[in-house]
Amino acid sequence: MEQQTPLNILKEKGYRLTPQRIEVVKLVLEKLEKKEHPTFNDILNEVKSKMPSISASTVYNILKLLEDNGVIVSFEHNGRTYYDKVEPHINVVCADTGKVLDIYNEKILEELRNAGVVPTSVVVKAICGK
Structure with a gap:
């Protein structure tokens, strides 16, 4: 195949x-x-x-x-x-540095699924510091 x-x-x-x-x-x-x-x-x-x-x-x-x-x-x-990528994860967009970090947190993703949401990616804006 x-x-x-x-x-x-x-x-x-x-x-x-x-x-x-x-x-x-x-x-x-x-x-x-x-x-x-x-x-x-x-x-x-x-x-x-x-x-x-x-x-x-x-x-x-x-x-x-x-x-x-x-x-x-x-x-x-x-x-x-x-x-x-198309995969369940959280994108943390650092407002102060401009970087984007991938966070894999199954607990948060599971809570979204339990609420009827099928996440492909979640975007969170944050202050990340240096």
């Missing part, structure tokens, strides 16, 4: 695997594996360094396609869109 990779998911749903889609998916997966939370601009700038002719709207549309197909999730903070 073939593993359900993001590219396989798109291909099975009838989307063409264009060089642009492949590059954006590859980049996003690399950043998420490193537990980074890339912003739209992070992704756009890095993809443009490899594919100078790619447009911002193409990158945006690819990210939207990935989100619409359950490959990634996004959240907003201070006018920036961050992208993340």
Whole structure:
């Protein structure tokens, strides 16, 4: 049985695997594996360094396609869109440092489930200090 990779998911749903889609998916997966939370601009700038002719709207549309197909999730903070893995966890956005931390707290996630909420990611804004 073939593993359900993001590219396989798109291909099975009838989307063409264009060089642009492949590059954006590859980049996003690399950043998420490193537990980074890339912003739209992070992704756009890095993809443009490899594919100078790619447009911002193409990158945006690819990210939207990935989100619409359950490959990634996004959240907003201070006018920036961050992208993340689809897995139950808490994103702590540090207002003072700008960092985003992943917290896995089953007790909190279970309380959400008990309230009828199925969390894919929860965003908490905090002061984290140095």
